[in-house]
Amino acid sequence: MPDFKLALAPSQLTQTINPWSWTFGDFSLFTVNLGKSAAPGVEARILDEVGSYGRQLGRIGEALSVVIDWAEKQGLPEHKAIAELKLQLEHVDVIRREEKAPAPTATAVE
Secondary structure (H helix, E strand, O other): OOOOOOOOOOOOOOOOOOHHHOEEOOEEOOOOOOOOOOOHHHHHHHHHHOOOHHHHHHHHHHHHHHHHHHHHHOOOOOOHHHHHHHHHHHHHHHHHHHHHOOOOOOOOOO
16 A cells, blocks of 8 residues: 555644743743842843843943044053953954844855
């Protein structure tokens, strides 16, 4: 008897599972504790309404870059902490550019 195959599902099926978003009413499966806070309600609101820690740090870094550029034009002497901060900010910029860059498209080879 010949084999009979019927494909009712795709050959490849993926589903993103994000346990950080699993909530069941007032109960969640996971809790991420980022440390003690004197005002956790305020901190939660800031994260919701202002931005994530990464976004806040990014804005601070951008503002510091402006201040550093101005100070260097005023003759700010070289300082190790400033040089290290500038390297970190440059690294962040590289990562941002890499993430924004469009994925290379496949071209047909003849």
